[in-house]
Amino acid sequence: MYQPDYNMLRPDVVTLGSGRTVSLFRSEATQLLRLDIVFPVGTMHADNPVCTTAAANLMAEAGAGLDSKGVAEYLDFRGVNLDRNADINTSTLSLYFPRRHAGEVIPFIFKLLANPQFEKKDFDIFVNRRKAQLLTNLQKTSTVARRYYYWQMFGSDHPQGRCAMPEDYDTLTVDSVRSFYLSHYSLSAVRLQLAGACDDEVVETLAQTVAAYAKEDGRGTFNIQTPQHRGAAVATTTGTIVNLPVEGSSLATIRIGRLLPLAWDSPQYADFCVLNTILGGYFGSRLMANIREEKGYTYGIYSQSNIVHGGLSFFAVADVDSTHAVDAVGEVCNELQRLRTEQVPQEELDVVRQVMAGDFMRSIDGVFELAERYNALVGKNMDETFTHNYFHAIETATSAQLRSLAEQLLNPADMLQIVAGPQL
Numbered sequence: 001m002y003q004p005d006y007n008m009l010r011p012d013v014v015t016l017g018s019g020r021t022v023s024l025f026r027s028e029a030t031q032l033l034r035l036d037i038v039f040p041v042g043t044m045h046a047d048n049p050v051c052t053t054a055a056a057n058l059m060a061e062a063g064a065g066l067d068s069k070g071v072a073e074y075l076d077f078r079g080v081n082l083d084r085n086a087d088i089n090t091s092t093l094s095l096y097f098p099r100r101h102a103g104e105v106i107p108f109i110f111k112l113l114a115n116p117q118f119e120k121k122d123f124d125i126f127v128n129r130r131k132a133q134l135l136t137n138l139q140k141t142s143t144v145a146r147r148y149y150y151w152q153m154f155g156s157d158h159p160q161g162r163c164a165m166p167e168d169y170d171t172l173t174v175d176s177v178r179s180f181y182l183s184h185y186s187l188s189a190v191r192l193q194l195a196g197a198c199d200d201e202v203v204e205t206l207a208q209t210v211a212a213y214a215k216e217d218g219r220g221t222f223n224i225q226t227p228q229h230r231g232a233a234v235a236t237t238t239g240t241i242v243n244l245p246v247e248g249s250s251l252a253t254i255r256i257g258r259l260l261p262l263a264w265d266s267p268q269y270a271d272f273c274v275l276n277t278i279l280g281g282y283f284g285s286r287l288m289a290n291i292r293e294e295k296g297y298t299y300g301i302y303s304q305s306n307i308v309h310g311g312l313s314f315f316a317v318a319d320v321d322s323t324h325a326v327d328a329v330g331e332v333c334n335e336l337q338r339l340r341t342e343q344v345p346q347e348e349l350d351v352v353r354q355v356m357a358g359d360f361m362r363s364i365d366g367v368f369e370l371a372e373r374y375n376a377l378v379g380k381n382m383d384e385t386f387t388h389n390y391f392h393a394i395e396t397a398t399s400a401q402l403r404s405l406a407e408q409l410l411n412p413a414d415m416l417q418i419v420a421g422p423q424l
Contacts, residue, residue, distance in 0.1 A: 003391055004364065006384055011193065011374060016207035018214055023374065024203070025195035027367035033102060033202065034368050035095045036193040036375055037113070041184045042089040044159040044309070050130070052166045055181045056086035057126055060093055062117040072111065080105055088159045088309045090379055091185070096368075099197040100212050105207050106210060108215045114187060123174040131169040138166075141246045141253035142319060145420040148244055149255050152237075152416055153167060153313060160309050188214050191378070195371035239413035241329055243410075244420040252325040252421025256332050257315025258414055264307045266383045268395035272305060272314075272409065278344055279303045279335060279410075280316050280367070282355045286335050287316060295331060297324040307380050325419045336415075339406035343399035353394050360390070 011023035043052045060082060062068045075082065078101040083094040093113070097105050137143040145318045154161030187210075194206065238258075264267040273281075280287035280303030287301045301318035320328045364370050377383065 004361065004387065006387070008114050009161065009364065009370065009374070009384060009387065012370075016202060016203075016210055018207070018211040020192065020202065020210050020214070022192040022194055022206060022210075024198050025193075025367050025371045025374070026198055027196055030196050030367065031099045031200060032196045032368075033095075033097055033099055033193040034193075034371055035097075035106065035206075036092045036191075036195075036371065037095075037109070038191040038193070038375070038379075039090070039091040039165075039185050040189055040191070042087055042117075042159075043162075044088050045184060046180060048168055049162055049164045049170055050172055051177060051180050052091060053086045053130070053164075054123070054126060054172060054177045055185065056091040056093070057084045058118050058122055058177065059091075059116045059181060059185065060084065060109065060112050061122045062119050063112040063115055064389050067117075068119065068122050074108065075105075078105055087379065092375070096284070097198075099202065102202045103205055106202075107209045107212075110187065111210050111423045113185075114213050116181065118174050118178040118181070120174050123177065127169050127172060131166055134164060134168055134169070139246065139248065140318075141244075141249050141251060141420040144244050144246050145253040145255040145317070145418045148242070148418060148420070149257060149315060149416060150313075153257075153259050154310060158310060160311075173381075193371060193375065195367050238416055241326065241417045241419055243423070244418060246420050249421050250322060251319050252419050253317065253319050254324040254325055254327060254329050254332070255315055255317045255418040255420075256411075256412075256415050257313060257317075258416060260312040260314050262303065262312055262407060264312065264382055265389065267393065268405065269305075269312065270389035271397050271401060271405055272351075273390060274316050274356065274393050274397045275339065275405055276303055276314065277350065277352050277356055277409075278402070279339060282352070282359070284351070284355075285319075286338070287332065290335060291318065291320075291328055291331050295324075295327070297321065297328045297331070301328075301332075307382070309380075322421045327423060329417055333412035333415075336406070336410045336412050339403065340410055341403075341407075343403050346399065349397075349399060349402075356394050357391070 010075060011025050013021050013023055015021050041052060043049050046052045060071070064069055064071070066074060080097040085092045095105065095109060107300060151161045151163065156162055192206070192210070194202065260269070260272065262272065277285070279285060280301060291297050291301050292299065298318045298320045301316065303314070303316040305312060305314045316332050319329060364373060378401055
């Protein structure tokens with residue numbers, strides 16, 4: 001079976017004149033660049049869970065002598081696209097732009113971040129839009145089920161279990177966002193990554209810019225403390241259905257899952273990825289064959305295993321007609337039991353091996369996809385140990401091993417079983 005080129009998956013790490021480093025994914029097949037500027041500041045570092053999101057979204061909105069309209073026009077004229085993201089651990093600004101504008105765009109974006117102007121009108125637009133979006137999402141069964149799942153798995157005082165509420169936007173102020181940025185965000189602490197047409201001239205432009213703004217950034221390198229949180233909570237109800245009423249919905253969301261007592265770098269977790277793919281990780285999976293194709297309860301159902309802050313979560317989820325919600329939960333539990341009691345046929349296992357290898361190779365088909373994947377690994381404090389284990393499991397996992405693992409980890413009695421929708 002095909003193995004990835006592990007050298008391709010790793011960036012070149014170049015030390016700049018200032019002593020800082022930048023990770024490079026070079027390609028001669030494009031004239032575009034992607035620059036990732038990653039601050040080690042996430043939602044866990046703010047008392048208000050939406051404060052970090054506001055800072056990450058507004059830090060490149062206005063500054064460098066321009067208001068938000070002026071910044072947008074400057075970037076649009078040079079073909080720059082900005083992506084902003086704040087997760088539990090980090091805040092990331094990603095820029096896509098033509099190579100020919102690197103000499104202008106890179107210094108401009110650092111000037112913007114060195115002294116952003118958090119203008120009240122931009123703040124009000126952000127808060128009003130995000131609060132309205134949250135209020136809409138809280139009426140969705142999928143949102144209600146997901147939030148309850150993570151709250152039960154981790155607890156409300158854990159970053160993974162803490163959820164934003166509409167009143168968090170009511171108490172947020174532009175001054176509190178500005179203060180949070182000034183006390184937590186520093187260009188001296190960012191992780192830098194370039195992908196695409198990053199030739200020596202582009203790297204030198206970045207080096208000179210980093211050196212200049214690291215000196216000008218009087219805030220220095222912060223010692224950002226990681227808050228202490230209690231360990232993962234044990235779900236209060238397992239093995240029976242928890243009904244979460246959502247008014248005005250004709251559909252219901254089912255979500256069935258648990259935390260996994262595994263480490264991300266353990267060979268057992270890689271084996272579990274194979275097991276999960278069989279259950280609900282591709283279009284021909286058992287959950288799809290049973291609950292969509294045979295029973296017709298849903299248009300789509302899947303299972304997933306996520307590496308999250310504080311553990312590994314597993315769940316199966318689907319939107320179903322509310323009249324079939326309980327039956328759908330029962331069928332998911334039946335499929336879990338089948339994996340615990342019956343060995344996977346060799347023919348089915350061979351198909352899953354090919355699916356998993358193909359999906360992985362498609363996920364790295366391009367220099368920007370490689371950069372995105374590496375960002376995700378580093379952001380979760382992972383390395384290529386996971387990839388080595390993953391392909392080893394694809395090649396070597398046996399039906400007997402998978403049945404034994406399922407017997408340990410896929411007992412429906414250990415699962416939190418959620419139905420969010422009309423009152424049953």
